[in-house]
């Protein structure tokens with residue numbers, strides 16, 4: 001049994017950067033203020049997790065919907081298979097930029113805020129990703145028909161104004177995350193993700209390294225101007241052909257707190273070695289950068305769609321986690337099957353991968369939210 005309870009108490013009782021909490025404190029140069037901010041407390045907590053050789057397990061949209069249900073209070077496919085809520089839950093702000101009331105997958109932002117509060121209250125961690133629309137075409141994040149990047153990072157342009165307003169709406173959401181006492185809830189914020197690929201409008205082929213870095217700087221500028229002190233900034237490249245690609249567009253140590261990697265296993269057992277080699281190359285690059293700047297590393301998004309290997313969690317994912325000091329790993333969502341068939345990354349009750357998943361989450365290494373404690 002391993003929960004986040006101890007580290008939560010540890011961070012809370014210190015009320016400051018919990019440098020002595022359960023291990024060596026590596027983050028001497030964080031972008032989060034080293035004073036008593038919610039972001040610093042979360043970083044310290046994750047630092048302690050990694051120092052103990054453990055990993056927080058995360059799942060996107062965990063309590064919003066699952067394989068054959070949606071918006072049922074307290075339900076979670078992970079809870080129903082592992083017996084515990086995941087240690088981390090990720091949420092996506094796509095469409096908040098339009099002022100919509102629900103995100104691109106239909107999750108109402110008010111519901112999301114409540115679930116973030118619940119997850120925090122049970123000792124878990126929350127993360128936020130963002131799939132914003134293309135500010136020039138009005139298409140979605142995957143619309144690369146027109147690149148907004150040159151104008152987006154050029155002050156004084158209409159696109160720059162639009163983007164600043166959009167980023168401001170995400171900042172306002174993050175600021176609105178408070179617990180019962182009114183204290184801000186920290187979140188892992190992972191903007192402009194998977195930029196080494198070219199499937200998003202901010203991706204590799206659609207901008208220069210300088211434009212990409214400027215986008216991060218602009219984002220941080222907007223957040224800082226609003227006084228956001230509860231965001232832990234996660235950098236998350238996807239596949240890389242060379243180790244240098246990991247750092248080519250890195251916005252700088254003062255803008256990033258966690259060095260992530262997004263990597264999916266496409267296909268079944270025949271593709272396991274390819275996935276393993278790819279994710280290891282990414283994590284090697286993260287580790288190398290971490291050796292010079294002391295930042296935490298994470299497997300920020302991963303998964304095997306539909307889990308064609310019933311033992312994927314213990315035979316493919318776990319060996320990677322054993323070899324790299326990642327503080328957390330997050331798998332993607334379990335879409336409602338009637339809406340998006342076969343699109344799930346954690347098993348649901350009755351799925352053949354359930355026993356293996358439970359063995360994985362029961363391992364001392366894996367941290368869950370500790371609902372039963």
Ligand code: BMA
Pocket residue numbers: 092104105131332333340343
């Ligand atoms: C993708 C898929 C899509 C979803 C998007 C944003 O990976 O899950 O169905 O809309 O993420 O959550």
